[in-house]
Amino acid sequence: xxxxxxxxxxxYEVARLIPHGRVTSYGAIAxxxxxxxxxxxxxxxxxxxxxxxxxxxxxxxxxxxxxxxQHFDGTNLMQQxxxxxxxxxxxxxIQDFDKIFWNPSGEL
DNA sequence: CTCTTGACTGAGG
DNA sequence: GCCTCAGCCAAGA
Numbered sequence: 001x002x003x004x005x006x007x008x009x010x011x012y013e014v015a016r017l018i019p020h021g022r023v024t025s026y027g028a029i030a031x032x033x034x035x036x037x038x039x040x041x042x043x044x045x046x047x048x049x050x051x052x053x054x055x056x057x058x059x060x061x062x063x064x065x066x067x068x069x070q071h072f073d074g075t076n077l078m079q080q081x082x083x084x085x086x087x088x089x090x091x092x093x094i095q096d097f098d099k100i101f102w103n104p105s106g107e108l
Numbered sequence: 109c110t111c112t113t114g115a116c117t118g119a120g121g
Numbered sequence: 122g123c124c125t126c127a128g129c130c131a132a133g134a
Contacts, residue, residue: 026116030129036117037129043115044131061116068115 007033011045011054014104018058021086022102023094025062032104047071057081064097 010033018024026039026046035041046056046068057078061067069078069092079089088095 027118030116035129038131039116039129040114041116041130046115047132049115056115059115062118066115071115 007035007041008045008048011042012049012052015046015049015054015056015059017104018055018102022100023058023060023064023082023087023097024102024104025064026059027062028101028104029059043068055081058085060094060097064094064101066092066094 011029014024014029014032026042027036029042030036030039033042042059046054046059049056056068057072059068066078066082066089069075072078079092082089082094087100094100
């Protein structure tokens with residue numbers, strides 16, 4: 001095992017902590033890790049998540065838009081996974097996003 | 109080394 | 122609410 005890239009590993013760890021039927025944003029994870037302005041790095045980490053067991057479909061941008069669905073295998077795979085968890089998604093837009101949003105800090 | 113791109117966000121108009 | 126600009130940092134060419 002090589003050295004864990006702290007930042008990336010943290011992202012994967014938090015992503016796995018997201019409860020079913022919930023979602024969070026890249027910025028929320030970045031902020032939790034102390035890199036509030038590095039939300040892009042979270043997205044990049046998700047790009048590498050292809051080799052990890054990370055539910056990247058539960059991570060969306062700040063408005064609940066499935067910006068990353070394009071990186072998934074198909075075109076509706078990400079939406080399918082979210083709907084499978086009880087999340088309503090219309091036109092790549094999560095409905096009731098503010099209600100199913102999960103804060104990694106513990107919903108303070 | 110430099111330049112561009114990108115799964116983002118916040119501030120300003 | 123929308124559009125534009127700037128900041129952020131890593132990877133690829």
